[in-house]
Amino acid sequence: MKSLSEIETTAKRASRAVGYSWGMAEEVGKSIRLSELFGFPAIKHLNQYYQNKKKENFQEIKLINKINKSDGSSFCPIVFGVNFIDQVKKIETLKKCSVENLAYPLLLLPFLSRASEIIGKKLLISFDDCKFLLNFNVSILSNIWEKEMPILSKEVEISFLANEDNFSDQDWKNLYKLVEDTFVEETDSLKEGAAGAGLTDND
Amino acid sequence: MNIKLRNPNIIMKLSRLGSFHQSRLSFLRSFLSEFKDWQYNRDLFDLDQKGYGTAIYSFKKKDRVYSLICYANKINDDERSDRVIATKWDAAFTLHDGVPLKEDINRLRNEVPKQEVGRLSYKELTLSRANKSVRAFNHVVESLSNGNQPDLDLLEKVGYLYRTTAVYGSGKFGLADRFRIKNREEINGPFRLEMMLVYLVRQFTFDQVNHVAKNKNPNLAVRLDPKICRNLGIGNSTGLGMAPFIVNHPTLLNNWILSREIALKKIREIKIVKIQDRDLFKDCLKNSLKNITSWNTESEYQLKKIKLLLKDIKKFISFLENRFDFQKDYPFNEIYLWLEKETCEECIEYVVSIMMEPFSDIVQPLVKQMSSDEEKYFNIPTERNVGDLKKILENKYSDILRINFNIEESNQKFWFISKNKEEPRLANRFEENGADLEQPLAIARDIKKLYERLLLLKDNLKINQFLIDNSDLRHVVRRAFIAEKFPYSEIQDNTIGENLVPIDMLRLKLSFFGALKFDPRSDKWLRICMFQGAPLPNELKDYDEQWVYKTHS
Structure with missing residues (x-):
């Protein structure tokens, strides 16, 4: 088994070898390590992408907009991912964005996962029939398991989810009722001696 | 102030x-301090008459066990090289997390001696190899087998029986990633497991040399005097592989230097220094002269530095003895300012290190940072x-x-x-x-x-x-x-x-790391010695914290 340290170093050096700057290569190393830690086949996809990169030109998105249309060729998931992290505070105001023709969309996941941590919001990413919920870079929930990931997605949609509960008020109230069973009713004499007792509100 | x-x-x-x-x-000193109350054991010592085979040493506390597995192999003299291009070594080592099973020992026997081209697993924490100082090792075997202790002059010149040529950790070649173990309190300090490996390898070298001498002449052989063992460390040849590390880990580098700087600042801010602290500082300073005078190197670059250091340290001792009043307020600040004005960089940093000796209460909390x-x-x-x-x-x-x-x-x-x-x-x-x-x-x-x-x-x-x-x-x-x-x-x-x-x-x-006696062999690599003067594993329960300054005593 390869260690995560070996995975990060190898991904970084390979990225430099295919032409990314050292700073970008560092981002790739970190992200591939993360993706493998989460259990995704990132090394496999990175390897395939870099083999293709020798033969095919991929577009590089610089400024990420709400809708990012392709001129026919496919977008590089790494440049998109790094710029997404860099620009995430601006992109967040759009609430949602999409990108056409993204190559190897799996490679985008760890960048978005890190972005989720930076802004403190969950992100939902969907392409083809795959969905991923990115939880503050702590975990990634997916509706696919042991399924082959696409190497090109016609459209990837990324949504910023509002910070809200994913349970109902009633669920919470019911659970809280149980909590109240751990409390003890206070007598009047105890209330009189509690902090702040003896003062008027206007003191 | x-x-x-x-x-x-x-x-x-x-x-x-x-x-x-x-x-x-x-790190080697903070390692000893952390592991001093752990139970040390030699679990296996299965060497043939020539000293080839397998040995296992461990440190244990409650449910936690760290085991060093040593594989000593025969190599020809012309195969022995300290350079990184070498493919065979006198001995190869790995630190295993826990008690190794027979399958582990057999699996690792095929991998550990191969070093960089072998594969380790998440159950192994560090990996290393070492070569004999043939001159020192053979001399010790010869002397012991004839019933004599070895020539101390020769041993002082070399300083060790073996030297490591690389120590790997943190995920290299399949070793466990740092994240798997980082929450263990006992390794809350950089390179602690690498230090453990080197320390246990040192004990292996003594056990092996005793074993070979005994087998050579069972009736006459004596054991290497523990005092001599204590004055032997483990050598290390280090090349450029280490240099990028300090550039590639900026926050770690900061934390090392910052700890040193905070310690110095706090010591300079002590208004009144207790007599026992003053005396300990002076003792360490004077005792340390032996470390300078026994510092062997052929490097002109280093010889110049040592000569200047020795001259400045003597000048400083004379200043302390004749012109300095430790009774005055903030004496270490005065000393530091004098050093800055009167001595070379090597001397300033040498004394800064010694200033920390009396102040465990200042230094110990910084180790954890x-x-x-x-x-x-x-x-x-x-x-x-x-x-x-x-x-x-x-x-x-x-x-x-x-x-x-x-x-x-x-x-x-x-x-x-x-x-x-x-x-x-x-x-x-x-x-x-x-x-x-x-x-x-x-x-x-x-x-x-x-x-x-x-x-x-x-x-x-x-x-x-x-x-x-x-x-x-x-x-x-x-x-x-x-x-x-x-x-x-x-x-x-x-x-x-x-x-x-x-x-x-x-x-x-x-x-x-805690190395002594830097011996540059060119501008790109050097030899050093680690753990020279350190207590032996069976002495850890109660050892002198200032052992570094008491070699040869």
């Missing part, structure tokens, strides 16, 4: 960092602007911004990874091929390039916009924002200049 931390622009120069010495903060959670500082704060970054560069890299990179001398060297051994190397940019594959270790040059580009831009431009068209400088943008928070994270020198002395970078790291 509030003493300021020393200026990074002075302390982080390579000549100063290359003058650092071991101290109470050093010497690790770093580097991931936390990886993301670039891209909402900041060009004006912020410019200010950081002007404040944190002021000397670097003065370097003229338009001249050849400032660009003469480049760092690369060698194809045959995947190890860092240094070459002349104007004479060798490969500069296009340069590693990102020319930080000063790239910081200057970044600054020049920033000067052309408006201050309010966001960093995320700057990075769109300046991806080639992304690595130094990240570093600059780290340097903003961590004052000692960056070497304040040119690491590709004509005058670079790479062993200064190695020496810095080795001093934090």
